[in-house]
Amino acid sequence: MNSETLNALDTYSKNKYKYGFVTDIETDKPKKGLNEDIIKYISSKKNEPKWMLDWRLNSFAKWNKMKEPEWANLDFPKIDYQNIYYYSAPKNFEKKPKDLSEVDPKLIETYNKLGIPLEEQKVLAGVAVDVVFDSVSVATTYKGELEKLGIIFCSIGEAIQKHPDLVKKYLGSVIPPGDHSFSALNSAVFTDGSFVYIPEGVKCPMELSTYFRINAENTGQFERTLIIADKGSYVSYLEGCTAPKRDDNQLHAANVELIALEDAEIKYSTVQNWYPGDENGKGGIYNFVTKRGLCAGKNSKISWTQVETGSAITWKYPSCILKGDNSIGEFYSVAITNNFQQADTGTKMTHIGKNTKSKIISKGISLGKSQNTYRGEVSFLRKADKARNYTQCDSLLVGNQCGAHTVPYIDSKNNTAVIEHEASTSKINEDQLYYCRQRGLSHEEAVSLIVNGFCKQVLQELPMEFAVEAQKLVSISLEGSVG
């Protein structure tokens, strides 16, 4: 961490959730509730072909017969699916604007405030961004440059129109709609999200990034992301998210599918900062996310890095299916819960191919009255000869009203598998705090420094531009933790 960050920490730790503002913009919104009509409405708004609508309706039929998964260590009132808006878009947004002159200045202003400038001259260097506002993609930067390399980076809506073959082939191939109720729900009503295709042998020269923003009230966000890395290609993709402060809980149920073909590598990073609710546990996002990557080809690699600081409830297990021989899956996670937040997060590594390797590094930090659970499943199938897993789960408790839980499952059907597991739970060390403060750091600075140090193994996996951002976020999340 550099000293600039430290200065920033100081400023940041003084303001609470600073993304909590609301953009006042007229929207197109059908009635609340989930039924076939709303699905047809979404599909027609997006001008989708019939196969897509059929896929949605099929998924809806599946959802109708399913119950929510119940195994997570989470406690929340029943979600009333009929009391949610399933579509919200700024008015007259049937077609994505061709350029920024067609975008409502209020939207551009919103993203400026969030630190994501969209204007050509101000765009983030080295990062191409697709921004999603409620149910629609607003703009994608650096499109032209990527097209020259044959890289497709666009909204999923656009991909359905322009690249139907790729979408048909891969959509739902890693997360089948019937996998569980949240994946069925997402498949039925997903609105927007990003699509990435990296052609054979191409190393994507910049970070690709999507920024999700929930603005409208009582609106669910159901984005769908599909990333395909063709043979020998490489891509690093980043996802960020925020939402306004609201007293009601809002539902976010995304599906993200990654496919890495032979020798390809996908690095997927998330900085999740949905509104967590206030200090009494009122409001906040319910974040039920399914992320799964398929290492389809030999020597392929998928790496998930996540920094989870937001949401009232986080239910999320970015997973890897290691099908290709010698393929590698990685999961690096920092999850911080404060106040009344609950997080149940972890990963699933499924070893199918020979010599497949997986690595799990999880750092959970609990403060206030929050509950933080790591849940992981590592399985070795019969043919996964000489597969290996390394798991390290560390929990840090700040205060004595919070909880940290570690639930690792291991299932091996192949006796050549090698499994290493390390776990620790500790309280924030008073001697470390004393030491830092004796040098002149405030109590709050000291906590944030020590926690950032605790997370370093994970934070250093993030792309440079975002590591600093993530450190600030870690510090903000610790706010109010010291008396």
Add this chain to the structure above:
Amino acid sequence: MFLDINNLSVRIENKNILNSLNLKINKGEVHAIMGPNGSGKSTLANVLAGKEDYEILNGKVNFKDNDLLELNIEERAQEGMFLAFQYPVEIPGVNITPFLHSAINSKKKRMNEEEIDNLSFAKLLKSKANELGISIDMLKRSVNTGFSGGEKKRYEILQMSILNPDLAILDETDSGLDIDALKIVTDGVNRLKTEDNSFLIITHYQKLLDYIKPDYVHVMVNGSIVKSGGAEVAAEIEKDGFQKFQ
């Protein structure tokens, strides 16, 4: 008066550790405290630095016109108090550069002085490290993490040199050092010494005082100062031990 400890009594876990302790230090003076193990030397250092585990039963401490016991740990540090720890704690994942940089700037902020920028700080750190024989490689590691005893002590002196305190308390900084390291460390202290700052040096052995010349030597037994004098007191202890004071 610069530091004035008046009739200080301190308890921890129902055990009296410091008993009506008195000590006065003027600007520009070097004081040494010697005493057997368990006599309360580290406790005194920690109470002065503001560690919160202690129960102050009685007494007053004045530091630079402040009622010291009213200030918290970081306020005391920012006022110019530095404690080189007997056992410096490891802080994994935290690099010394940003750590010390924000430490020095929080002090400057309190003093209403201009903060020091990245580049100037990096230069300062490098040159001080060089003086103390600390390699660049060591600066890249996490604070105290995986350091040997001697390395930790040198790191404390490095931090002291950067923060340039008004009052530096060195708690057995000499223990665990070989002769070469002792020389480096004491050179560091002597370089820092001016008319305007003071040192309180806690030690077990007389050896250290061959390198740092104290103005006063105090003998501490059972939480009180039982004898004060000049360098000759140290020589006396060297010869006869602490026995006769107990």
